[in-house]
Amino acid sequence: LTRSDGPPAGPGTVRIAVDLLGGDDAPAVVVDGALQACGADPEISLLLVGPRSVADEVLGSPFIGGVTAGPGHGVLVAERRVDMADSVTRGADPRTSIGAAMRELAAGRVDAVVSAGATGACVAAAVMSVGRMPGVRRPALTAILPGANGPVVLLDVGAGMQVQPVDMVQFAVLGAGYARLVGGLDRPRVGLLSVGAEPGKGDRLRRAADAALRVHQLTSATYIGPVEGHDIVTGRRADVIVTDGFTGNILLKGIEAALAAAATRYPPTAVPRAAVLLGVAGAVVACHGAAGGADLASGIALAARLVRTHAIDRLAQARPSRHTEVAQ
């Protein structure tokens, strides 16, 4: 690894490592997104992690649309990429762009990481390098959707495929904390994604999770019971909706595609293609593999916001308690 021009950490400046090799259309869209983000927020200092040639191209000027990354940005050379078909543990290899970026975060040399690479590898790299928040069994990729009655926090949207009821309780704690800190909600209503509003609906996992959520006393949040697929869109019943990463991923992509197909009213950016990884001890933002430049830019802006509001540190204080840790 070669390090050059480490990003400065001036007051107000947020240092964000960007994975140049993550995403279906990397590095082109990542470069595009990085430039858009810098154009919109001059207080961002990027660490471009990837092949030397690509990073240099971003730092060169003048650039696409007249926007340049300008000075104050750094490059970390990592030539290897993690493909969708690779084992997720490859993400922990510091010779890969995602592995190298996570190591910088773990070492405190950047404040956040943004990647549109393979979700599994991003999660594995975050867990192995940065570590989980104390007490958290399983991190959850967390999206905020534009419900008709206000934003709806949905988690997990893809970090974990096999979850236990106790994980759902932890997701409720993490999601409610996120809704308070980032969504500005005082006492969020938390729902469990299922197939009917009546208790007892759904599969075994949902019935067990519903029981666990009823027993567990959420702090500064209210568990309102099972909600349905349409409640994500309306936002009428719950502010935070918890589910496993398999179901959440499929639902998010389905809604996203439906809104894109009917994009006359909703601009394509209305459904975020960037999600924060809650439950790890650092600010990690994962973008959709098919993310475009604007999505990457929104992911970088989200990372900057998380850092500036100290959201992750504050969330760690409201982290799942020992009670949720052991409850089953």
Added chain:
Amino acid sequence: LTRSDGPPAGPGTVRIAVDLLGGDDAPAVVVDGALQACGADPEISLLLVGPRSVADEVLGSPFIGGVTAGPGHGVLVAERRVDMADSVTRGADPRTSIGAAMRELAAGRVDAVVSAGATGACVAAAVMSVGRMPGVRRPALTAILPGANGPVVLLDVGAGMQVQPVDMVQFAVLGAGYARLVGGLDRPRVGLLSVGAEPGKGDRLRRAADAALRVHQLTSATYIGPVEGHDIVTGRRADVIVTDGFTGNILLKGIEAALAAAATRYPPTAVPRAAVLLGVAGAVVACHGAAGGADLASGIALAARLVRTHAIDRLAQARPSRHTEVAQ
């Protein structure tokens, strides 16, 4: 039970039992839907199953919007209803409207049943009264969505919460047969709903189902591997998408709500709120619990179409083989 005016079975006439007590807004929307369906298709003969007073109201004329159910319709009195909170086995009780309707179907006195009542009760009543198609382990509620590149058959959307890989193979067989018979597709492409297009993605069930689908030779259909949540909306990759009833239900409701929220381009009827129950030995159509009159009418029209095209009988001939029956 009191039977009056059994519907005649003239040539071309389809006899459909309608559950007057099924649905959040029953009987009002069911009555509305029944009248709309009769207005649109005079060759439908309804058997109205529910409280005497409601049935008589439908048969009285003149009626809402000047449409009357007219002569040639029948009434079957069943005063009890199955609520969402009831045990699903209550659906088999012939004193309930859904149980009585299914008994008529099992006895051959009607050609199809349409209900917007609790899905679990409807499925249980169908399985217990009409029975499964030979070889079928688990029936699947099957919807056709308007993909941008043509219709997409999605199953299961809510009949079964706990499924095995072998069920997914059977869903592929049933769904492909339905796509051929009703969608007019010659050799449908079948996809497995998951979180990534690469083999090996998803949870344990998906990995096992993917392997089972690769081993099993579909007749007159092609298994193309895992597809994602957005593929339902675009229809670009697969014509038939198989999943468990939990995931399918949540995805269908999410897409439905997203399109309704962005209803400027798609009329609300674009996403069907009626689904056929494939795998039982009779024509059973289940409508969404929150179905409106137009949804009920479309469910009745779908039932009539299934009967006229002999879709269920023809599907039974292409039913899952002994091979899928035992494969795991």
